[in-house]
Amino acid sequence: MSTFLKNSVLTVIRQTLSILLGVMIIILLARVLGPDGQGKYTLLILLPNMLSTLLNMGINAASVYYIGRKLFSIETIYKTNVIISLFLSLISILLGIAFALLLQDSTFSNINISMVVVSLAALPFLYLNKILQSLFQGKEDFQAFNLIVITRQLTTLILMAALVYIVTFGVMGALIAFILGQLITTVLVFYMLKKRLGVKWNQGSFSNQYTKDALRFGLKAHLSNVLAFINYRADVLIISFFLTPALVGIYTVAVNIAEKLWTVSQSVSAVLYPRISSISSENEKNELTAVVGKTVLLLSFIVCAILFIFSESIVHLLFGHEYNSSIVVLKILLPGIVLFSLDKILSNDLAGRGRPIINLYTSLLTVLINVSLNLYLIPQYGINGSAFATSFSYALTLFIKLIVYKKETKLEIKKIILINKTDWNLYKQFVYSILSMRGKKQKL
Structure with a gap:
């Protein structure tokens, strides 16, 4: 538990820095x-991100699982993953070009088609980064895992500042910065694999x-991840079809702010998955997930309440009055975002137990509802309608997942969502241990 807690805290710190x-x-x-430019950039990077998510075949999830079970050597997994990544990149680039040509009069009607094709250059690096990073996750080397994520964000920020703010290359500068950021990260991944592993x-x-x-294993988890991605990004695609790039940009700002609430759940989930994969006791798995789930839900709720209260000030201060419309969107999204933070924990628990198929079935139902609601509400209520559809689908996903999880594990729902006296004592022990460690360091 102490190693799990340490890795979780380290990953939360990394995620916090990554968020900043x-x-x-x-x-x-x-x-x-x-x-307008923000909306165009969002659509440009959406295509390579979408392709790398839809077509990665769950190799990253399978890598974590098989490393945890020690069924194949790390060297075999590494070399096979590189070859698979390059093959998937080639297929994705060809499909990407076809999509770009097919959608040039609809989704990409306001964007130069050559820029859409250029965005596909990021695909090899996206695949290699996503799939090879899973080796560190499987080995529970979260120092390396976290360093890679921070490096990608930092290099992208520096390149963005140089190419967008200083040189003023506009949307193309932002796109080039995105691609170069992925390239530099890939170089670091190969270096860290050699040095750390x-x-x-x-x-x-x-x-x-x-x-x-x-x-065989990855496709079960992958189909669920594909549906989750559609659940996350169907709104942006549908908005781009019915509305303007400027409204895509305004909506994206609200989504980006709201999704920062997933910092804790994503961090803990990254640590939980390999740990659940390696634990044999069902009771131990249940106890770990119950404590983690309710804690993540509580922390997410607290941050959500603060963000809801100060949303107007935050948007005006950081983005300016041009983004006024994103305030209402943000407030509508927040309840669903909070509830979905617990769903992320439960999904990784089920995947770690070798039951990713459950995530697939629950995701399929909620995606159908999400897409249907977006198609119905966006033409009538614009980006606010999309926010409601997305928030509702997130809440529904958790409701279904809790029922299924209870049936699968025999764990009472109240034990997952309600904090009890034992949990408070655990929190106190954690705080005391942090304070005592700090006191010892000061004495030294």
Whole structure:
């Protein structure tokens, strides 16, 4: 538990720093590019991000699972993952070009089609980063894992400042900064794999068996992740179809602020998944997830309440009055964002138990509802309607997941969402341990 707690705290700290860097990027783009430019940039990077999410086949999740179970050597997984990543990149680039041409008169009607094609250059780096980072996660080396994430954000911010603010290359400058940020991160990933894990290219070999097993396991988790991505980003695509890039930009700012609430849940989930995969006792798994889930929900609620109260001041201070319309959108999104933070914990628990298929079924239902509501509400209520559809679908996802999780684990729902006396004592012990460690350091 102490190692899990340490890794969780380290990852939360990393995520917090990552958020600060991410917010600085958002502010820079919002201030310099304005709503229209911000919207165009969002659509440009959406295509490569969408392709790398839809087509990664769950190899990253499978890598974490098989490393935790020690079924294949790290060298074999490494070499096989690199080859798979490059193959998927090639397929995705070809599909991306086809999508760009197909959607040039609708989604990309206000964007130069050559810029859409340029955005696809990020794909090899997106695949390599996402899939190879999972090796550190599987080994529970969260120092390296966190360093890589921070480096990507920091280099992207520096490049954005240089190409958008100083050189004023506009949307194209932002796109180039995004691609170069991914490239630099890929170089760091290869370096860290050699330095931290001792992995070298000539030590491993491509494994057909690992590929088959990884695809068999990964596709179950992957289909669920695909549906989750659609759940996250269907709103942006539908808004871009019915409305203008400027409204996409305004909506994106609200979404980016709201999703920062997932810092704690994403951090803890990244640590929880490999830990659940390696635990054999069902009771121990249940106890760990119950404590983690309710704690994440409480912290997310507290931050949500603060953000809700000060949302108007935050938007005006950071982004300017051009983004006034994003305030209402933000307030509508917040309840769903908070509830979905617990869903992330439960989803990673189920995946760690080897039951990703459950996430697939629950995601399929909520995606259908989310997309249907967006298609119905956006033409009538604009971006506010989209925010309601998204928030409602997040809440519904958690409701369904709690029922299914109870049936799967026999754990009472109240034990997952309600904090009891034992939990408060655990929190006190944690605070005391932090204070005592700090006191010892000061004496030294």
